Amino acid sequence: MNLNRETIFRLNKFDPRAQFFAGVLTAVSVLYLQPLEKADRLYYLLLLIVLWSLARAQLIFIFKDILRVYPMLLFITFHLPFQKLGGFEIFGQVGPFTLYREGLWQFLAVHFKAFFLLNISFALSRSLSYKQIIALLNNWRTPHWAIAIYFYLQRMLQVFNLEAIRVKLALRARNLRLRRAASRHAAGNFLLMYLLRVWERSGRSSEAMVSRGFTGRFPIVYKLNWCFADTIFFLCTVLLTAGFWLWRIM
Amino acid sequence: MAYNVAIEAEAVSFRYPAGTLALERLDLRIMEGEKVGIIGPNGAGKSTLLTLLNGLRLPEGHLEIFGKAVSDKKNIKEIRRLAGLVFQNPDDQLFMTEVFDDVAFGPRNQGLEESEVEQRVNEALQILNSRELYNSSTIHISFGQKKLIAIAGVLAMKPELIALDEPSGNLDAFHRRKLIDWMNISRQTIVVTSHDLDFLWDTCTRIILLNKGMVVADGQPDTILKNKTLLLQNQLELPLRFQV
Known part of the structure; x- marks a missing residue:
């Protein structure tokens, strides 16, 4: 059993409104209420956008390890060796492993809360199905054309994903090696064909x-049904996100 | 059963924006309840003809589906209700992530109650013996299964006219037989394009041979599918059962 998938499946049971607000609260908490520097804030914002997009596009074949909740640690800390930890002045110079580990612990001590909340936020984005999102948009009286555009975009992302799998298989089947110039030329053609397809x-x-x-007019059949469990889930999210903030100001 | 005209085409032509002339002054009359097989070499205009029947593409000339002119935009909604189209490539046709939702898409667009939609989906999957796919994802099933779901999606709409583009392609023998059995008992008008001439022999009451966008021959399966010279001239060959 995949623990992360199982968790996401359970989140999927909650009312989309509860999930959406939980996502917004965690994002706000990460971006505004945590003790982050401006540069870090931008970094987290970009990370959030990238992860949400990847989660919705389900580009699992490329980032299948990253798209699990826990190995995200690696992704979040990827930039650390490239920073000026341990007095390295040249950008991109990689220090010894001990320095990396030291930097990692330092980073975790400061950013643990943000990291934790990002995980939750990511899981929420992943767990909301397109049917729930459409029901949510409909509930907010979004115009039908906007819902249709959302569905088209969703489908386009899906097609991007499915075609990429095919192109990848085709490249493998022809034994393309990017080291060879001819192969690079062929890969370029593949990329063009991929976009056209x-x-x-x-x-x-x-x-x-x-x-x-x-x-x-998209036929909407998913019924929103806010129940007691949703209220508990929502309150827990508020307590969790606001709790960190209260802890900080105290 | 009163036999009315289902499809009436007079001097119908279609040219793609890139300039390729797919159909050239086609005259055609298909009666209600007929089962017509369209054959021809690659690029003959078979698939293009099917897309015209559903109003997806607008041709030059005059084309009527059950007395409704395709060129009149007011009729398009009704024509799409009357004529269902199964695409050649199921990957193009399936766009919902779950089988149930995809088969239910057409009936839901028809504004049916959810209980009726569910019944239609069940019936359509039952016809093709594919009930086990009910809860599957449309992405993680085989190409043949996708084909079945694509056909079921149109059957669930219960159209008066069904246009099938290569329906037997990628189907296993069992499901191919199921499709043949259904076509033989169906009272709907069916227009089917295929390179599987044995399939057409088993299902159709009339064959139209197209080449370069024009009708080369039109007649009963017995006269066309057994005519070796005619078939060879049009890059086809006799059905396997006659190749002894």
Whole structure:
């Protein structure tokens, strides 16, 4: 059993509104309420955007280890060896492992809360299904055209993912080695073909929708149902995110 | 059963934006309840013709589906309800992540109650003996299974006219047989393009041979699918059962 997937599956049971607000609260907590420097804040913002996008695109084949909750540690701390830890002046110079470890502990001591909340936020983004998001948008009286655009974007990301898997297999099947110039040329062609195929398939997807009677109004069948468990979940998130903040000002 | 005209095409032509002429002054009349097989070499215009029937592409000339002109934009919604199209590549057709949602997409767009939608999905999957795929993901199933789901998605809409593009491709023998059995008992008008001439022999009452966007021959399966010279001239060959 995959613990992370299981956790995400359980989160998926909560009402999308509870999940959404929990996501927003954690993001706010990470970005504004934590003792972070301005540069770190920007770093976390970018990290949050990247992780959310990857989670929604489900680009698991590239980042399958990163997209689990716990190995994110590696990703978050990836930049540390490149920083001026231990007095290195030249950007990009990698120090000995002991310095890296020291820097890592230092980093964790300061950033643990943010790291922890980022994990939660990431899991929330991953757990919200597109049907829940569509139901949520509908609940907020979002115009139908906007919901349709969201669905198209979602589908396009999916097609990007599926086509990338195919291109990767095709490259492997032809034994391409990027060290060789000819292979690099072929890989460039593959990339171009990849983009064209994504474009073409996205177009055909919309044709398939239209051929089955789609006129811009997405049929929404997912019912939002806020229950007691959602209230508990929501309160826990508020306590957790605000709790860190209170701890800080005390 | 009253046999009305299901498809009426007069001097229908279609040219792709890149300039390729796919269909050239096509005249065609298909009656309600007919099962018509469209054959021809690659690039003959078979798939293009099917997309016209659903109103996905607008041709030059006059094309009517159950008396409704495709060129009239007011009719398009009704034409799409009347004519269901199964794409050649199921990867293009399936866009929802779960099988149930994808098959239910058409009936939901028709504004049916959820209980009715569920019943339609069950029936469509039952016809193709694919009930086990009910809760599957459309991404993690085989190409043949995707094909079945694509067909089920159109069957669930219960259209009067079904246009099938290479439906037997990638199907195993069991599901191919299921599809043949269903086509033989169905009372709907069916237009099917295929290179599987044995499949057409088993299912169709009429064959139309296209080449370079024009009708080369039109007649009963007996006269066209057994005509070796005609088939060879059009880069086809006899169905396997006649190749002894």
